[in-house]
Every structure is written in structure tokens, then in C-alpha cells.
């Protein structure tokens with residue numbers, strides 16, 4: 325399976341939300357990373373075919389989305405950021421409802437729904453009303469509905485937003501267990517959520533693709549640029565002017581800072597230690613802001 329996003333742009337009046345975006349994806353789990361407003365949702369809505377691009381094309385195995393028509397839709401599973409559940413439906417009823425909308429074959433519908441309820445660990449809650457579900461249960465139901473048509477391209481927009489730590493772990497395991505022949509695109513601005521599940525990271529800024537690499541390659545980009553050092557309050561301003569600060573711990577008379585920047589910290593006699601970089605550091609390096617803002 326090959327998905328080509330070919331020069332996609334999206335304009336809203338005078339705002340360019342997606343700007344000549346080009347990427348080729350094969351089966352695997354891709355983490356789409358970018359700060360708020362960078363165009364992730366807009367791009368995902370275009371790939372999910374719920375919104376049109378202003379220009380450009382999408383090709384699956386060489387065939388244009390426009391030519392494929394409803395066959396393209398059959399390839400797509402989509403969990404939008406703001407999925408509207410019918411709160412008074414049970415989980416099972418909701419899945420039957422979506423299965424009907426998606427035109428899932430009646431012969432396989434029942435088995436499919438049973439399998440999916442098992443897969444997302446909601447079997448014992450199948451008859452519970454959605455309004456009584458936790459955020460994590462709703463997200464898992466959201467994934468189940470996205471998988472109903474056995475999509476080859478699964479698009480999950482901020483699927484971990486609002487989940488507690490236990491729900492996050494469950495969610496990560498769920499994604500990791502998805503069959504390997506799918507293209508899974510998962511957006512977030514919470515770096516730690518994709519650090520352990522995505523094979524490839526796609527970084528988006530102001531509508532543009534600025535990086536597509538494996539996790540280790542992208543982390544290597546900031547190798548040698550991350551340091552910790554202990555400074556006095558007086559030195560803090562100099563450090564802040566030259567570096568992006570990823571963490572700061574104050575003790576009685578000193579501050580331990582973790583900094584990211586192109587240069588080695590050069591503050592008088594202060595010793596610094598080079599640190600093993602992580603994806604948070606990458607985010608800070610590219611966006612000049614903390615990942616979890």
C-alpha cells in the first residue's frame with residue numbers, strides 16, 4: 325500500500341492552513357506532530373476525504389482519490405477530534421449504527437462488531453450507555469467505529485487528548501496491535517504519546533512538512549545540542565537568551581537547567597553535561613515551545 329500526498333494545499337480565505345504538502349507513506353504507524361494550529365487537523369480531514377483540498381492530489385497505489393471515488397472512502401477509517409457520539413446509545417448500538425452508515429455487509433456485521441468490542445476491550449460494556457463512558461472508553465469506541473470497514477488507511481486525530489495515564493497505556497497497546505498492513509496516521513501535540521508507538525514521525529509547522537524521519541533519526545538531529553548545567557540566578561537570563569530551556573529545577577542557591585541549542589553552553593567556569601536527547605527536545609528545538617503546552 326502506498327499513499328502519496330501530492331502537493332496538497334488548503335486555503336481558508338487568506339489563511340493557508342496546509343501549504344504544498346508532499347509525502348509518501350507506506351504501511352506503518354506515523355506520528356503527525358506539530359503545535360496547535362500547524363494544520364494537522366486540516367490535513368487529516370483532507371486525507372479522510374471529509375474536506376477538499378484547494379489544490380493537489382492524493383494517490384493510492386498510483387490511483388487518484390478523485391478517480392477512486394467511493395472506493396477511496398472504503399479504504400479510510402477516521403477518528404475525528406470531536407467525534408459526536410449519541411450519548412444515549414449503547415456502545416453496541418452505536419457500532420451497528422455506524423456500520424449501517426458505512427454500508428458494512430450485514431452478513432459480517434455482527435461478527436465484526438463482536439470482534440471489535442473485544443479488540444478495544446469494551447466487550448463487557450457493550451450494553452452500557454455512552455454517556456456513562458470515561459474519556460478513554462469513548463476513544464476506544466471511537467477507534468472501533470473507525471475500524472468497522474477494515475480500513476487500510478486509519479486516521480486518528482488527537483486520539484489521546486484527555487486520557488489519564490492508564491488509559492494512555494491501554495491506547496498505545498491498542499494501536500501497536502493493529503494489523504501491520506495498514507497506514508496509521510495519528511496526530512498529537514503530546515510528544516510522549518507517539519514516542520513509543522510511531523515508527524515514523526512527521527513534523528508539521530505552519531502548514532508545511534518540515535521533517536519525516538524514523539524516531540531515532542529525528543532524535544539524532546539534536547544529538548550534541550542538549551545539555552544540563554547548574555547555574556546561578558544571575559546567569560539565567562543569558563541562558564534564556566541563547567537556549568531553549570526544556571526543564572529547570574531550582575534548589576536553594578542554584579538552578580539546574582536542561583537546555584537545547586546549537587552552541588555549547590559557555591557560561592564562565594560552569595561545567596555542562598551532554599544529555600541523551602529525546603523527542604521533547606526535538607519539539608523544543610523546532611518549535612521553540614514546550615511540547616505539552
Ligand SMILES: Nc1ncnc2c1ncn2[C@@H]1O[C@H](COP(=O)(O)OP(=O)(O)OP(=O)(O)O)[C@@H](O)[C@H]1O
Pocket residue numbers: 336339340341358359360361362363364365366367513
Ligand atoms: N474552517 C476554518 N476556517 C478558517 N480557518 C481555519 C479553519 N480550519 C482551520 N483553520 C485555521 O487553519 C490553521 C490550521 O488549523 P488546524 O486545526 O488544521 O491545526 P492543528 O494543527 O490541527 O491544530 P490543533 O492541534 O489545535 O487541532 C489554523 O490557523 C486554523 O485557525
